[in-house]
Amino acid sequence: MTEFTPVMSLLGGALIGIATVVLMGIHGRIAGINGIVGGLLTSPASGDWSWRAAFILGMIVSPIAMSAVTGDLPQITVPVEPIMLAVGGFLVGVGTSLGSGCTSGHGVCGIARLSARSIVATLTFMATGLLTVYLTRHVIGG
């Protein structure tokens, strides 16, 4: 069980939205994490590299910055075997590359622009995510 946290989640979502809007307003870029990381896999010589690296670094540092304010590192629970993290992670990398986006790029930026591609992509990955957890928890693992 995890605690239902509607207020914290709404607040966190609003912060994600603010960062997404500011990235577009200052840099003219979509805040799709898969796309931003994907651009880092090209040559660092391209002028595009430094803002991407800085954005990702800011994200990595964020829990440490939070702990400087609150005194504690945020806690997470990973109820998944390492092999499943590796298999799942690989599929996430392949799928987001083929599908040109992830939760942030399609689910937030794309839907906010009412892009049909993003709406279809989001419905698709939400559906297969649900189905996967149903199968692993109630059919195979249940």
Next chain:
Amino acid sequence: MLKTLSAFAIGLVFGTGIMLSGMANPAKVLNFFDIFGTWDPSLMFVMGGALIVTAIGYRLVFRMGHPLLADGFSLPTRKDLDAKLIGGSAIFGIGWGLSGFCPGGLVPALGLGRMEPVVAATAIVVGMIAVRIVNRLRAATPAASANQA
């Protein structure tokens, strides 16, 4: 310099939002998907909050004509619903349901100093590189590119 610094600050806010929201916590993500078990609907509020702010904010930003530190807005222009979009998204959802990590949730989790996010992140990058290699090989083979066209 200003571009790099502002990107860092925006990433910091984005990551803080992800951490607060619960998206970086696989237990919460997997419970969100587990409607018939230990369902935790919190993540609907993440999407809701992010979408309301972005939908309104984007409209205001696009009225500026161009971004503050760039010549124009870089926006996807494709409109077609192809098999790659749908198939790729389906594969992503399976991976997300297995690992509990999406790319946005995973990056700030890397800052927690635990091993699990490192394993998942390495696997994601391997998957991304695999697609790039296959794409390059296909582009280099005339028969394959003809098939694709």
